[in-house]
Amino acid sequence: MIKVLFACHGNICRSVMAEMMMKNELHKLHRESQFFIDSAATSREELGNPIYPPARRKLLEKGIDPGNHRARQVTPSDYHSFDLIIGMDSANVRNLVSLFGGDPGNKVRLMMSYAGSERGIADPWYTDDFEATYQDLRLSIAALLESFELD
Numbered sequence: 001m002i003k004v005l006f007a008c009h010g011n012i013c014r015s016v017m018a019e020m021m022m023k024n025e026l027h028k029l030h031r032e033s034q035f036f037i038d039s040a041a042t043s044r045e046e047l048g049n050p051i052y053p054p055a056r057r058k059l060l061e062k063g064i065d066p067g068n069h070r071a072r073q074v075t076p077s078d079y080h081s082f083d084l085i086i087g088m089d090s091a092n093v094r095n096l097v098s099l100f101g102g103d104p105g106n107k108v109r110l111m112m113s114y115a116g117s118e119r120g121i122a123d124p125w126y127t128d129d130f131e132a133t134y135q136d137l138r139l140s141i142a143a144l145l146e147s148f149e150l151d
Helices: 014-028 053-061 090-100 111-115 130-147
Strands: 002-008 035-041 084-087 108-110
Touching: 002 014, 002 090, 014 035, 014 053, 014 130, 053 130, 084 090, 090 108, 108 111, 111 130
Parallel strands: 002 035, 002 084, 084 108
Antiparallel strands: none
16 A cells, blocks of 8 residues: 655645545546545644635535545654655645654655656645646646556
């Protein structure tokens, strides 16, 4: 089983959108049993809170079940529990590497790197552009899935 953790600042927008979108794609491919997908925050600001309503609406608009998510924080033990830990922007990646005390297993990645870009996915909490976030995640998730060679 491949275990993937998506991380962003609060775990109420980008990372949970990525989690639900990835689960949706795996379901369509009939591969959900081969993966464990989760998401978490690099901060404590939103712990226990549900998905941000505009992020929830965007997922529903795209036909994706937003689930019954509650924000949680990344823990040091997540490094050993997951095969891949994906930050939504460079600040998330820095915070993850700091929390883990390094990245000896080369597990921490930037989400857009799968789509061939070194830019971060803009935080729609600030931009209010949930469609742009959705499109960046869609592109990155497609490339991430290709990297697993799921034929």
